[in-house]
Amino acid sequence: xxxxxxxxxxxxxxxxxxxxxxxxxxxxxxxxxxxxxxxxxxxxxxxxxxxxxxxxxxxxxxxxxxxxxxxxxxxxxxxxxxxxxxxxxxxxxxxxxxxxxxxxxxxxxxxxxxxxxxxxxxxxxxxxxxxxxxxxxxxxxxxxxxxxxxxxxxxxxxxxxxxxxxxxxxxxxxxxxxxxxxxxxxxxxxxxxxxxxxxxxxxxxxxxxxxxxxxxxxxxxxxxxxxxxxxxxxxxxxxxxxxxxxxxxxxxxxxxxxxxxxxxxxxxxxxxxxxxxxxxxxxxxxxxxxxxxxxxxxxxxxxxxxxx
Amino acid sequence: xxxxxxxxxxxxxxxxxxxxxxxxxxxxxxxxxxxxxxxxxxxxxxxxxxxxxxxxxxxxxxxxxxxxxxxxxxxxxxxxxxxxxxxxxxxxxxxxxxxxxxxxxxxxxxxxxxxxxxxxxxxxxxxxxxxxxxxxxxxxxxxxxxxxxxxxxxxxxxxxxxxxxxxxxxxxxxxxxxxxxxxxxxxxxxxxxxxxxxxxxxxxxxxxxxxxxxxxxxxxxxxxxxxxxxxxxxxxxxxxxxxxxxxxxxxxxxxxxxxxxxxxxxxxxxxxxxxxxxxxxxxxxxxxxxxxxxxxxxxxxxxxx
Numbered sequence: 242x243x244x245x246x247x248x249x250x251x252x253x254x255x256x257x258x259x260x261x262x263x264x265x266x267x268x269x270x271x272x273x274x275x276x277x278x279x280x281x282x283x284x285x286x287x288x289x290x291x292x293x294x295x296x297x298x299x300x301x302x303x304x305x306x307x308x309x310x311x312x313x314x315x316x317x318x319x320x321x322x323x324x325x326x327x328x329x330x331x332x333x334x335x336x337x338x339x340x341x342x343x344x345x346x347x348x349x350x351x352x353x354x355x356x357x358x359x360x361x362x363x364x365x366x367x368x369x370x371x372x373x374x375x376x377x378x379x380x381x382x383x384x385x386x387x388x389x390x391x392x393x394x395x396x397x398x399x400x401x402x403x404x405x406x407x408x409x410x411x412x413x414x415x416x417x418x419x420x421x422x423x424x425x426x427x428x429x430x431x432x433x434x435x436x437x438x439x440x441x442x443x444x445x446x447x448x449x450x451x452x453x454x455x456x457x458x459x460x461x462x463x464x465x466x467x468x469x470x471x472x473x474x475x476x477x478x479x480x481x482x483x484x485x486x487x488x489x490x491x492x493x494x495x496x497x498x499x500x501x502x503x504x505x506x507x508x509x510x511x512x513x514x515x516x517x518x519x520x521x522x523x524x525x526x527x528x529x530x531x532x533x534x535x536x537x538x539x540x541x542x543x544x545x546x547x548x549x
Numbered sequence: 550x551x552x553x554x555x556x557x558x559x560x561x562x563x564x565x566x567x568x569x570x571x572x573x574x575x576x577x578x579x580x581x582x583x584x585x586x587x588x589x590x591x592x593x594x595x596x597x598x599x600x601x602x603x604x605x606x607x608x609x610x611x612x613x614x615x616x617x618x619x620x621x622x623x624x625x626x627x628x629x630x631x632x633x634x635x636x637x638x639x640x641x642x643x644x645x646x647x648x649x650x651x652x653x654x655x656x657x658x659x660x661x662x663x664x665x666x667x668x669x670x671x672x673x674x675x676x677x678x679x680x681x682x683x684x685x686x687x688x689x690x691x692x693x694x695x696x697x698x699x700x701x702x703x704x705x706x707x708x709x710x711x712x713x714x715x716x717x718x719x720x721x722x723x724x725x726x727x728x729x730x731x732x733x734x735x736x737x738x739x740x741x742x743x744x745x746x747x748x749x750x751x752x753x754x755x756x757x758x759x760x761x762x763x764x765x766x767x768x769x770x771x772x773x774x775x776x777x778x779x780x781x782x783x784x785x786x787x788x789x790x791x792x793x794x795x796x797x798x799x800x801x802x803x804x805x806x807x808x809x810x811x812x813x814x815x816x817x818x819x820x821x822x823x824x825x826x827x828x829x830x831x832x833x834x835x836x837x838x839x840x841x842x843x844x845x846x847x848x849x850x851x852x853x854x
Contacts, residue, residue, distance in 0.1 A: 262751060267667055270657035270722075274676040277719040281691035282679075288694055352590050355583035367587075369831065374594050376823050378780050380797050381816040384804045385597030388604065391808070394613045395600055425593065478682070486684020488783055493804055503686045510690060510787075520694065523687045534682055538675065 282527075289520035290314055317521035327522070330500040331529065337416075337501065338484035341423040342477050345431040348424070349476065353435035354465070357442070368436070375429045383422055383493050390418050390494070414496025422494040423484055431476040438472025439465070471544055478537035482530050502526055598820060605813035613808065622814040629811060632799055636815075639779055639796040642710065646717035647775040651767055653718070654725025654774075661726070662733045680723040689787030692716050696788070708790030716784040721774035728773060732766035765834050772830055776823070 292314045321327040356367050374382065389395045390412045397409040412418050442465060450460035488503035495501065502522065510519040608619035626632065657677050664670070680688055696712055699705070706712055740762070744754045782797035789798065796815075803809045 263664065266656060267660040267664060267673075270653050270660055270677070271669070271673055273653050273722065274657070274673065274719075277692065277695075277715065278676045278679050279672075281695035284695050284698055285687075285691045348590060351583070351586050355587055358583070359587075369827075370591060371594070373824065373827060374598060376776055376827050377598060377820050378797065378800075378816070380780065380782055380800055380804070381601065381812070381819065382597050384800070384812055385601045385816070387804065388600055388613055388808060388813075389597060391613065393611070395604075398613065425597070428590075428594070482682045483684055486686050488684075488686050489801070493801075503684060506686050506690065516694065519690060523690055526684065526687060530682075530684075537682065538678065541678075 285520045285523050288516055289317055289524045291517050292316065293515055293517055314517070317517045318525075320518065321521055321525055326500075327505070330502050330505050331525065333500040334485050334502040335529070337419065337423065337499075338481050338487075340420060341427055341484045342431075342481045344420065344424050345428050345480050346473065346477060349428060349431035349435055350473075353432050353439050353472075356432075356436050357439040364440070371429055371432055371436075379426060380489065383426065383490055386418070386422050386425065386494060387413065390421070413494070414499075416495075416499060419491055419495040419499050422490040423487065426490060427480040427484060430479040434475040434479065435469065435472040438469045438475075442468055471540055474536065474540045475544075478533050478540075482533055482537070485530055486526055601813050601816045602820060604810065605817040607810065607813075610810070622810045625811050626814045626818075631794075632796070632811070632815065635794050635796045635799040638710070638793065642714055642717060642795065643775045643778040646714050646721050646778040647771050649714070649718040650721025650725045650774040651729075651770050653722040654770055655729050655763070655767065657722065657726040658729035658733055662730055677723055677726050680720050681727070685781075685783035686787075688720065689716065689784045692719065692784070693787045708788065709793045712788040712790070713785050713793065713795065716788045717774075717778040717781060720781070720784065721777055724777060725770040725774050728770040729763065729766050732763060736762055765837055768830065768834070772826065 290313045356364065359367060387394075391397075392409040392411060392413065394413070396412070397406070400406045401409065412421075446464050446468070447460050450464055451457070455463070486503045486506075487501060488507055491499050491501040491504055492507075506519050506522045506526070509515050509522060604613070604615070605622055606618045606620065607615050608621060609616040661670075661674055661677070692712075692715065696706065696708070696715075700707070736759070740758050741754050744758045745751075749757065780797060781795075782801045785795045785798050786801075789795070800812055800815065803812060
């Protein structure tokens with residue numbers, strides 16, 4: 242990018258005059274995130290390697306020999322890797338999160354595609370209708386599904402009154418109700434990046450494909466889908482990563498036998514008061530979502546670069 | 550179809566369609582399919598909300614069986630002092646955390662947008678995006694363990710309003726950063742350069758040029774972070790102390806026990822308030838945009854006289 246050099250010079254000289262300001266602008270938020278985002282994660286790592294002693298965790302540095310020795314306790318991690326409950330729970334969390342992501346993608350991709358193709362003047366309204374439920378409390382919307390899905394709930398009552406079924410269908414506290422709640426809550430996170438991507442698609446590519454004799458389906462598969470890859474990746478990661486650690490939805494809709502790792506962490510902390518165990522569960526969860534998170538960050542920075 | 554006509558004008562020749570394709574899927578069928586798909590998704594998104602609102606006016610004690618219309622749950626809501634004090638606490642926290650989030654979020658967005666190179670920038674930007682993607686339970690647990698260690702060393706802070714506020718502000722800052730950054734990216738840097746050419750000091754440039762242009766983004770960042778805080782249950786549960794229950798915490802504990810028609814009444818009130826706020830803010834933004842365009846046009850015509 243070529244810019245006017247004289248104005249660039251002026252800016253850089255003004256910047257150097259304000260180099261103290263630069264330290265302020267960078268330093269203040271840096272410090273904020275360092276204290277509230279990084280340090281807490283390091284403390285979690287530290288506590289996961291300690292032992293629980295009555296009301297607090299054991300100190301890491303041991304002075305009994307006269308010199309400091311670092312005491313690491315891997316008991317919690319041993320427990321996670323050997324006890325079937327833990328690794329089964331991780332496995333089932335990932336499975337539920339993957340299912341949520343795939344179902345969201347199947348529903349959201351055609352939706353975003355049709356939305357991007359609809360007349361320009363109604364698109365802002367369509368977009369706002371997607372955002373609007375997003376602004377109303379997530380907790381209340383999950384609670385609403387409970388009203389709909391319980392045995393004497395609205396759906397069963399309606400179906401029975403019109404005679405489709407004679408016995409209520411047991412939907413609540415099953416993997417089905419969990420998936421409904423998850424897909425429902427995360428669907429906007431999939432629709433929005435896909436729409437943002439598909440609405441920028443250059444229609445001339447498709448015209449060119451049609452001119453060259455490609456069928457609409459072939460053009461869609463060979464042009465639209467590859468070009469919307471960034472949207473698919475961003476949407477999938479925005480759904481998958483938080484879905485792995487979801488707590489509220491399985492607690493309200495999932496019933497006691499749906500295994501989700503967020504609930505295990507919660508129970509270890511609040512019911513068992515076992516801080517090292519809860520921390521170890523958290524550390525393993527972070528390791529599991531590290532890869533998808535790296536993919537997401539990479540695709541985000543690639544997008545930012547292509548914009549610049 | 551309209552779009553086809555446009556296509557023809559642009560390309561100058563009719564797109565060649567094989568006869569077989571005409572037989573396979575007609576444009577009418579595609580249109581029908583796309584419209585019903587979209588309507589189905591909107592029904593899926595709005596059905597729970599509509600049910601909540603309808604059943605809030607239900608007289609029955611059973612939350613899912615309709616008897617007849619009444620306002621009894623709203624009357625019950627007015628007398629529910631636990632819930633009312635929880636709403637007030639939530640409002641207080643949401644307001645404060647939104648202000649703090651917008652403040653730090655603007656700082657972060659500026660630092661990341663204006664300074665492309667400084668030591669630890671990668672760490673900084675990943676720290677700023679961590680709260681966006683990290684599951685709530687991990688953010689809550691990690692903040693609580695830090696605050697507990699802090700209390701262990703310093704005897705401060707007690708768990709309560711301040712600690713909840715800190716958690717919400719961390720989450721809010723990350724979201725506010727995203728909103729402000731996207732606005733900064735699309736802003737014309739020539740305006741800043743022009744102001745500097747005309748002798749403005751960097752801070753003056755910020756106050757007189759950048760900040761007024763940022764106002765819509767700051768408003769939407771404020772609304773977003775306010776809603777996030779008002780909605781949060783996981784972070785609050787980790788960070789609150791005895792006697793400090795936010796509205797979502799009260800609703801969550803009641804919803805866990807079973808269905809409760811008072812929740813429907815609370816929901817309806819919040820939905821009404823939120824809908825009005827969102828409509829008002831979108832109206833305000835479009836009004837501002839039109840005003841800005843009008844003023845720009847005016848400025849152009851003045852200079853060309």
